[in-house]
Amino acid sequence: MAHDMNLYEEPFQMIRNGTKTVELRLNDEKRRKIHIGDQIFFHNSSDEYDVIRCKVINLVREDDFYRLYEHFSPVEMGYEEGEKADPADMYEYYPKEKIDEYGVLGIVIEKSDDPYLVDSHMHLEYGPLSTDYVMAFVSEAVKKGLDEIDILDHTHRFREFEACYEDLRRYEQQDVWLHQKTKFCNTLDDYRKLIAEVKQMDLPIRVKFGLEVCYTENTEDLLKDILKDTDFDFLTGAIHSVDGILYDMSFSDGLLWDQKDTGEIYRRYYEIALSLIRSGLFDRFAHPDQLKLAGRDPGYDLSDTYHRIAEALKQMDMYGENNSGIAYRYGHQDIGISDEMLKIFKEHKVKMITASDAHKPEDVGTLIREATFRARGGQE
Ligand SMILES: [Zn+2]
Ligand SMILES: [Zn+2]
Numbered sequence: 222m223a224h225d226m227n228l229y230e231e232p233f234q235m236i237r238n239g240t241k242t243v244e245l246r247l248n249d250e251k252r253r254k255i256h257i258g259d260q261i262f263f264h265n266s267s268d269e270y271d272v273i274r275c276k277v278i279n280l281v282r283e284d285d286f287y288r289l290y291e292h293f294s295p296v297e298m299g300y301e302e303g304e305k306a307d308p309a310d311m312y313e314y315y316p317k318e319k320i321d322e323y324g325v326l327g328i329v330i331e332k333s334d335d336p337y338l339v340d341s342h343m344h345l346e347y348g349p350l351s352t353d354y355v356m357a358f359v360s361e362a363v364k365k366g367l368d369e370i371d372i373l374d375h376t377h378r379f380r381e382f383e384a385c386y387e388d389l390r391r392y393e394q395q396d397v398w399l400h401q402k403t404k405f406c407n408t409l410d411d412y413r414k415l416i417a418e419v420k421q422m423d424l425p426i427r428v429k430f431g432l433e434v435c436y437t438e439n440t441e442d443l444l445k446d447i448l449k450d451t452d453f454d455f456l457t458g459a460i461h462s463v464d465g466i467l468y469d470m471s472f473s474d475g476l477l478w479d480q481k482d483t484g485e486i487y488r489r490y491y492e493i494a495l496s497l498i499r500s501g502l503f504d505r506f507a508h509p510d511q512l513k514l515a516g517r518d519p520g521y522d523l524s525d526t527y528h529r530i531a532e533a534l535k536q537m538d539m540y541g542e543n544n545s546g547i548a549y550r551y552g553h554q555d556i557g558i559s560d561e562m563l564k565i566f567k568e569h570k571v572k573m574i575t576a577s578d579a580h581k582p583e584d585v586g587t588l589i590r591e592a593t594f595r596a597r598g599g600q601e
Pocket of ligand 1: 433459461507508
């Protein structure tokens with residue numbers, strides 16, 4: 222069984238560098254489920270996808286922290302070398318009455334260098350909103366060794382968002398595309414009902430639910446209005462059209478790329494990207510440099526633009542996506558964003574998340590291991 226725990230930066234880094242090997246907690250209902258041999262994922266509280274995977278190798282239960290502290294050295298518990306370990310420190314985190322009620326727990330852990338594997342982007346789009354269909358994605362994730370999957374459908378599945386796509390209907394091909402039976406076929410309530418059912422289930426991995434929101438500057442207010450009452454686990458903002466024209470469809474050459482200057486399309490895309498990030502609506506930015514799929518040369522150096530995008534993502538505390546779909550779905554050489562964008566995101570310490578963009582269960586987790594190692598720059 223796996224358990225998730227959040228940790229502040231300082232103790233988190235002490236576990237990462239191997240000095241802290243004991244985590245002290247209240248022995249409440251949640252912690253009573255922990256057994257020797259279980260896994261614990263420690264999530265950095267400033268970046269939940271910065272995760273250390275640990276194995277529980279021993280559990281020490283006592284009535285209070287005074288007794289518990291006698292079992293361990295200060296450094297093991299996360300104190301600096303030579304620092305005095307005072308059990309009273311724990312009373313800053315836990316009130317005495319809770320300690321009296323539950324008792325306390327020392328979790329002795331062994332760190333693993335295996336990365337936490339998350340596929341943060343997959344669609345139920347071509348199937349029903351049913352628990353069976355969700356479980357097909359979960360099973361594939363377990364088979365591929367993933368620790369978490371995040372399911373998100375496009376806003377064009379849901380009736381509430383239909384008005385946001387009016388601009389696209391000016392072109393016949395796009396209007397035909399919007400008439401497909403997978404578009405606007407459900408309501409957000411259908412989706413909420415599914416989410417509630419899945420969250421009741423005993424799942425082998427962490428599963429989150431969100432939306433991939435097609436963002437445009439013209440529909441920002443409309444989106445704000447629709448999204449203000451939603452409480453999904455996360456919202457991913459994506460740009461799929463530039464000024465009313467979809468850029469990665471079979472008809473996009475004729476409608477967009479052969480009609481407009483490539484540099485101008487790139488400039489507009491990244492202006493829209495900055496608006497998306499600054500809108501404050503989203504937790505994540507999907508496939509940031511997806512425009513490259515068209516295979517056209519923007520004709521200017523993009524590094525300044527990438528710096529501005531990175532600064533904005535950092536400022537808004539958003540995740541940039543490293544989406545492997547670009548490689549296996551479209552045959553692009555990059556497993557996610559380009560080396561240049563990745564380098565610049567790292568320079569600005571932009572938080573990164575890995576994604577497959579799976580549209581069917583068997584694609585879940587494709588190239589996620591590779592994308593994870595790439596996003597980490599081969600460290601660890
Ligand atoms: Zn997308
Ligand atoms: Zn997608």
